[in-house]
Amino acid sequence: MIPVHGDRAHPEQLRAGTEEDLYEITRIDAEAFPSDPYPYFVVRQFFDLSGGRLLVLDDSHTLHGYVLATPPDAGLSWILSLGVPRDLRGRGLGRRLMVEMVSRLRAEGAREIKLTVDPDNDPAVLLYRHLGFLAVGDLLKDYFGPGEHRIRMALDLCR
Secondary structure, three states: OEEOOOOOOOOOEEEEOOHHHHHHHHHHHHHHOOOOOOOHHHHHHHHHHHOOOEEEEEOOOOEEEEEEEOOOEOOEEEEEEEEOOHHHOOOOHHHHHHHHHHHHHHHOOOOEEEEEEOOOOHHHHHHHHHOOOEEOOOOEOOOOOOOOOEEEEEEEOOO
């Protein structure tokens, strides 16, 4: 495991996620998105499709967050999910996960990374903007079903 900060203030370790982490990721998703978490079978299929592009933060006992992305295809990758339990937000965990994933995707040849985010999730929108993601196009109304609007955002890695 690679220490993220190597001090006592940040004991979480950043590492590649494994199949054994999937139940914990489902737990995090239920805590992070209580109204609409991904069920286990979706997390399982995302994991299989990601080709190992799953990063987690843990403290040797419990997962504290994860990010899951697609492999670059014609230079484009998608962030499928970023999850940090609500009680751990504001500690920079999501930022650490995203910075590392963007770095890895760039090294793999991604030229652009896209994601969608709930327009009412101000902390997530702000995080993505601080990382250089820009809103693309209009609000995607009912993207995930009735009332489930999303903002599409993109990060141009060629700038």
